[in-house]
Each structure stands twice: as C-alpha cells, then as structure tokens.
Amino acid sequence: MLKYILQRVALALAVAVVLSFVTFLLLNFATDPAYAIAGEDAEPEVVEQIRKTYGFDRPVLVRYAEWAGGVLRGDFGESYYWNKPVAELVADRAPVTLLLAVMSLSVTVVIALPLGIVAALNPNSALDRMALGIAVSAQAVPNFWLGLIMIILFAVQWRLLPVSGDATLMHFVLPSIVLGASSVPAVMRLTRTGMLDVMESDYIRTARAKGFRGAALVRRHALRNALLPVISVLAVQLGAKFSGSVITETIFAINGLGRLALESILGSDIPTVQILIFLFAIVFVAMNLLADILNAALDPRLRIA
C-alpha cells in the first residue's frame, strides 16, 4: 500500500509542476504584462521602462524559476490591480470560499445520497424515475440561472433569506444550495449504480439468507461497499467546488476566491489570476490524492493489489 501511495504522490507532484509551468506560459505569453500595467495606449518608452523595472525582459525560464521559487516560499507576487501582495489577497478570501465549498458539498450529500439509495432499492419504480428526472434536470440547469431564480423566489418574493453578501451564515444558505446542486447528478448516479451492484452481490444474498432484512441489511452490509466509490467522487467534487465558486460568488456578491478571480481577470491582473488558477488546480490534485489514499485505506482489496 505504501508503494501505491508513493506512486500517487509522485504523480500528483509531477502534475503540479507541469500545471504551474503551463499556466505561467499561457498567461505570460498570451498577454504583455507591461501593457497591462501601463494601459493599452501607453507610450512605447513607458512600456519599455516598466518592462525593465518589473524584469519582464529576462528569459522565460529565469522568470518562471523566480516565480515558482517565490510560490514555494509563500510569496505569490505583487498584484498590479489591487496593489497588494497576492498572498495577502488569497489569505483574506480563502476562508470564505472554503466555508462555501464545505457547505455546498454537505448540500450535495444530503440530497444525492438518500436519492441514490432509495432509487437503487426500488429500481424502475416511480421513485427511481423521479430521482433520474432530478439528475437529468440538475445537469441541464445553468448554475448562474438557478442562482438568480433562487434570489428572486427566496430572497425577494418570500423574503426568507438575504439577497447577497457574506456577513452571516444565513447568507451562505442559497449559494450552498446552488453550488451543491451542480454535483447532485454525478454523486446520485454513482450512489445508485454502486448500490445496485452491491444489492445483487453474493454476500448480500448470504446476509439475506441469515435473516437480515430492510434497514439493517442496507446499513450494516450494503452501504459500506456501495459508498466506497462515492467517497472518492466527493473528494474530487470538493476540489471542483473551488473553481465552481466563480459563478456562485459573483451572483451572491460573496468576497471569496471565485469573485476575486473574475475581478482580477477583468482588471488584467495576471499575477493574481495565475496564482488562483494554479491554486484551484492544486486543490483538485490534492483532493484526488486524498481520494486515492482514502480508497486504499478503506478498501482492503486495493491494499493487496
């Protein structure tokens, strides 16, 4: 098992290095950061001066090494747009996004797991069809539209929840539902398939023969194995929530990393955008790694292989 985990860690690290390099190249070659600072119609001499001051005239590999070295030491560079260290911006905004991500994942679990289990226990019933219908609909609804409709209904029409902002926990209820809903189809389908497979397996037949029935059978025997793949998907979905926060935070005016990302893009603030893309990718890689390790730890079959 140790070998398996070490392999995973090595792959994750390699992916992280490549991703950092690719994002660095993309954003530094698609734009001229000197122009971004000076403004579109600046004099050539001014732009040249800025290029020298910020060191944009040096070779790319040198600049990448400098940037990567800085990131490793926790120095994320300086934001031209916000006139602040990027690390400070990120540290200010990260807790809000983390809270949103965890809350929306809870929403996903609360909706998707029971739906998937009930659907699998009654295959082809009306309940199963309803669960499938919910999955198909949730997959096709534009996330940002769902958010606006929720604001119109719950915040304006019925005045149950605040419209926008991030002052209290109540402000996070609607955004969490919107962001959580986007993961429901994937998690629900996986729970349903996992549960269906397990319920048809030999060991469940044995348990039935031993007299286990209903809830006890599901809880003590079926659920454990059925939920193994779901756990890894949940870890991956938590990683995906970070990049999903861009839309949700923009709609609900939540000052987290997602909204910071949009504002930085619109302000041509390359250092911030670069760090955020890299950071979201790293969170995703880390969550994937966690999922692999969790799976190996929970599933004895994987440990031997």
Add this chain to the structure above:
Amino acid sequence: MTPPTVQTAPAADMPDRAPTPREILRRRALRHRGFQIGLSILVGLLVVALFAPLLAPHDPFAQTLSARMLPPVWADGGRWDYPLGTDQVGRDYLSRLIYGARVSLLVGFGAATIGMVIGVTLGVLAGYFGGAVDHAVNFVLTAQLALPGLLLAMALVFIIGPSVWVVIGIVGVLHWTYYLVVTRSATMRLREIEFVAAAKALGASRRQVLIGEILPNLVPQILVIFTFELGVAILAESALSFLGVGIQPPTPSWGLMIAEGKEVMFFRPWQVVLPGIAIFLLVVGANLTGDGLRDITAPEGRT
C-alpha cells in the same frame, strides 16, 4: 459424446429471417421515449436556429424606442406584436431568443467537434499503441482534469479578445477528456479482436488499421459523447457570456441576455426566466438524446 441439441421452434410473431442491425436499432429507438423527446427538442431548436430569419417577428438588433420594456403578452400592458415583450432598449425578446438558438448551437457544435478531434485522436493512439504513448496521454489527461476549466476559459477568452470563434476554440480545447477516456478503452478492446488481426495479416498499414478498422467501430460511442458534450459546451458558453467574457453585446446569446436581464430582474423577472428556460430545454434535449443513443447502441440493448 455429442452435445445435446435444443430444438427451437420459431416464435409465431417473429419474421423468418433474423432482424438486420438497422432494424434492431429502429425498433429500440421506437421504444425509447426519452430518446424521442430529446431528439424532438434538439431537432426542433435546430430548425428554429436555421430558419431564424423566417420565424422571428422582428429584427433582433432593431431598437424601437417607443416600445421599450414591454411585458410579455400575458401580463398587463402586453402587446401581440411583441409576444414576449421587449428589453431595456426596445428589442423584441422573442426574436432575440430565436436568434440566440443560433449562437448556442453554433458554439455547441463547434466546440464539441474540436474536443472530439483532440480527444478521439489521443484516445485511439493511446489505446492502440499502449506503453509509453499511453502513459504520456494519461499524464496529459490527469493534468487537464485538474485545471479549473471555467476559470481558465474566462482568462483565455478575456486575454485573446472575446468573439464567437474564440469562445468556440477555447471551450473546445478544454473539453476533450470524456472522448479520450472512452475511445482509449474501446480501442484497447478492438485491438485484440480478430478482424483487426486479419487486417494486419492482409498487410494493412497502421494508418489503414486505425482509420479503416478501428475508427468506424468507435462511431456509436463517439456520437453518444458528442451529444453530451454539446450540452456541456452550451452551458459553458452561457456561463462565459453571463460573466461578460464570452459572446459580446449586441449579439443575442442566452447567457448574455440573462446578464442583461439581471439588472431588472426584480421588476421584470421574465427577462431572466425565459432565456434560462431556453438553455435548459436545449441542454435537456441534448442529454436525453445522448442517454437514448447510449441505450439504443449498447451491444446487449439496455432498455
């Protein structure tokens, strides 16, 4: 010892000859209601997009100052000459919704095609050659999956300069992983089957085997993924346009229309509701078609 032979009498309602594959497909399609609903929606919206100039009652760009902010016909003050009302600058909402189908479908088909070319190429190569090629492709796949797609798309579209073609290119370049995963494992399976070995024995070149033998057998699976990715790309475009880093005004894009309607959504919610329903319908249509195609073309015929 000879194995026991089983005498089977032909069933009364069965034709004498075995049904051809085409007949089996048609029979399954006629039984699959989700597929029929999905395909009807998809084809219906395709027709709307193609014949937009004939169907739209007004020019979608024409601003009529005397007819600004009209409500839809069922609300107080609604007029039949503007059935779904008008927006802040007096453009007919129905006409803009009809023309919006063009943008969504253009981006959807364009991006799904680009993703298909990238994903299928990598998938077939990785599946056929295996070994180092497979490892390399797998590494690229792992890296691509980790990238925050929407955020990267936003940054790139903004940097390159937003236009329909840039949106198509970037959404396409970022959505190929599904094609890759499916075609790779399918190619691995096909590689071991007799007809590929037979083609090789007959002296077919690698290229002939890949394009003449492997690729045609992947078509059903590729088609299924294409319909799903159509929906994914349409949702991605609408999100980009909504955030202001996609299709630019005054082009009628459903995502952009929602962004414009957002400014007045507390007074005239239909301006947000209607384009959202349009996106939802189109994506549901694509997804149901994809689900149906998968069931219909499955070897054992899941129904």
